[in-house]
Amino acid sequence: MIMERPMPDRVNLLDLTPAAAAESLAAAMRELGHPSYRVGQVVRRLWQQPASDFDAMRELPAALRSALAERFSLPRLALTARQASTDGTEKFLFTLADGQAIETVAIPDGDRMTFCISSQAGCALKCAFCATGAMGFQRNLLPHEIAGQVRELALLDPPVRATNIVFMGMGEPLMNWKAVDPTLTILNSPDGFGIGARHITVSTVSAPSSSASRSRSTRPRMCCARS
């Protein structure tokens, strides 16, 4: 797969919450002279029914697809390895645009499919027996790299779709709250992945930061597990 890097001259729609993406798209549609209903069509293709790129949004006129690709980016994560266990659990290794590698695990259990996702490349905490901790901290992930793990698996053929999310992959989510906060909105929003708040667990080994605590008070049903 050819990875599209986030371009500084284009707005990365996948780093935005659905509401913020809709706002940016609405301004572009006005400028380009396209009807406002096109905004909803594009937003739907960000997370709900993800499109691999603008060209795959065949419900849009070709001229609009090209114009959007000039203004906005939809950066992908490269799936570089996929490993299945006999119990049905699958491990996915993604390579990011700067070469960092992160892991996602999909765990089936009856009707549920839980994704264990990463929030950082490496980790600054050094919990005993954790291979990620032994690697050391590389960098924080951006929202499109965290929610992108869910998006990439939904783009597979056949798609692998999450019913539940746990932040128990690489990294300590509360140490990257700036990106985890909008990612929770993308995961939970009906215009994003629409995963119920009770089905999303932010697992932490650290004391919650004040911003995370404040935000959780506005997300009363979101689970936070301390390990």
Ligand code: SF4
């Ligand atoms: S916080 Fe998580 S990823 Fe980091 S060292 Fe501990 S167990 Fe590993």
